Structure formats: C-alpha cells, structure tokens
Amino acid sequence: ETGVTQTPRHLVMGMTNKKSLKCEQHLGHNAMYWYKQSAKKPLELMFVYNFKEQTENNSVPSRFSPECPNSSHLFLHLHTLQPEDSALYLCASSQEYRGGNTIYFGEGSWLTVV
Amino acid sequence: AQKVTQAQTEISVVEKEDVTLDCVYETRDTTYYLFWYKQPPSGELVFLIRRNSFDEQNEISGRYSWNFQKSTSSFNFTITASQVVDSAVYFCALSDSNAGGTSYGKLTFGQGTILTVHP
Numbered sequence: 001e002t003g004v005t006q007t008p009r010h011l012v013m014g015m016t017n018k019k020s021l022k023c024e025q026h027l028g029h030n031a032m033y034w035y036k037q038s039a040k041k042p043l044e045l046m047f048v049y050n051f052k053e054q055t056e057n058n059s060v061p062s063r064f065s066p067e068c069p070n071s072s073h074l075f076l077h078l079h080t081l082q083p084e085d086s087a088l089y090l091c092a093s094s095q096e097y098r099g100g101n102t103i104y105f106g107e108g109s110w111l112t113v114v
Numbered sequence: 115a116q117k118v119t120q121a122q123t124e125i126s127v128v129e130k131e132d133v134t135l136d137c138v139y140e141t142r143d144t145t146y147y148l149f150w151y152k153q154p155p156s157g158e159l160v161f162l163i164r165r166n167s168f169d170e171q172n173e174i175s176g177r178y179s180w181n182f183q184k185s186t187s188s189f190n191f192t193i194t195a196s197q198v199v200d201s202a203v204y205f206c207a208l209s210d211s212n213a214g215g216t217s218y219g220k221l222t223f224g225q226g227t228i229l230t231v232h233p
Contacts, residue, residue: 002158043205043223056220088157099211100147102164103221108157 003027004106006091012112013081021076021109023091029104031097032074034066035090037108043090049074050097081113116141118208120224127196128232135191135227137206143167148182148189149207149221159205165189196231203228 004025013019025032034046048056049068063085065077074091088108094101117140127133139148150162163173165182173180177194193200206224 042225045220090157090159092159099145099209099220100164100166101209102149102161104161105151105159110157 002104002106004091004093004104006089006106006109008109009107010110010112012114013078014114015081015083017081018077018079020078021089021091021111023074023076023106025072025074025091025093025104025106027093027104029093029095030071031094031101032068032071033092033094033103034074034076035092035105036087037090038087047076048097055097078111081111083113086111086113116208116210116220116222118206118222118224120204120206120227122227123225124228124230126230126232129197130195131231132192132194133196133229133231135193135204135206135229137189137191137224139187139189139206139208141208141210143210146208146210149209150180150189150191151205151207153203153205153226155202162191193229196229198231198233201229201231 007022031050033048036044036046045058046060047066052068052071063080067075088110090108091106092103094103119138121136146167148165151159152162153159163180170182170184179192181190203226205226207221209221
C-alpha cells in the first residue's frame, strides 16, 4: 500500500472543463511534488511545495494551478487544457525538499483531454 | 548540469535469465545521491534503492543487486533469475546536495529502460 494516494486514477475532460487532481500523503513528509509523464518524454518536475510554500514552478503554463493547503495535501487544478496535456500526473512527497531525500510517488492520475 | 543516461531503451529476456540495466550519470558535485525506481504498468513509481556518493559498496536485496562504480560514473542494476513480474519501466535518477547549486534538491531522471520478461 502506497503512502501517497492520488484521486482520481483516471480522468477524461474536455478542453473547456475545470477539474482537480488530489493527492494525500500519509508519511509525515514536508515536501510535495507534481510530476508530469508524457509518452516518449522523461519525467518532468512541475511544482514543488516545501513546508507548504511553493519553491519550484518549472515554467508550467497557468492552466495548471497547484494548491497546498497543508503538508499532507496537494491539489492540481486544471482548466482549459489542451490535448497535448494528456499524460500521467504523478504526485510525490519527501521528508523535505533537499538533495538526497528519497522521493516517494503515488500511483498517478491518467489524464486524457479530448 | 546533471545528466542521467540509460542507453538501453528496451530489453527483452526470457524468464530466469539474468539482466543488467545500465545507468551512467554526470554531475560536478562531490556529494550526490543515486536512485532506482520501478514503474509497473499501473503507473506508480516504486522506490528501489538510494545510494550516496561516498558509499561504493555494492548492494544485494534478494534477486536485485546494484553495482556502483564512481570511476566510470555508473550505477548499474542487475536482476537475477528474472520473473514475469519484473516487467516494468526502470528509472535511474540523480540528485545532489549542494545547497548553492541550481539543481539543489532536484531529482534528475534518465529516460527509463523498458524491461519485458517473457514466460
């Protein structure tokens, strides 16, 4: 059983929809991450929150909006997405945002934009 | 800048064969950490191992073993007596601990190696 849970596991949305991905970690960690994994592309870091503060925004388009209400929860709000945004979105956590900390991943949310 | 190269895009073996997945990394830092993750078809990235740059001892965990060689900047992963359940994408990753570096805290992944184990 993973210590990082993501919902929903699968999501199909139209380009005009607004939806959110939810992530919860049960590991007592202080850093949380969103990664994007597209076909034929390496894993891309999107956002990092360390102690609830956003410390990284990897030039992500504004149609992706993260929210971190506390150290255990992380959301990714989606609006007016494009078909090329279809991908696996992985949430992860680590003790803190620091080199060498092991990052633990959730099962991912498979997103299809139609 | 950090870089991780997994030259093998896909490997196909028959059950019970041994298989080695290669990983070569680049970093200017003297203190860094190496990781391996497994991604089965379900999508979750499963953490397998973490090594720091000062510990060059090879590690064995059941059928899994890792060979860390600083001289060649490699951190290879061997599965002994492979099984169908080992079929997955395997990622090698690198992070440094240099607080002053631009890559501080970031995990750099290789492209991944798709391993298929046939019955």
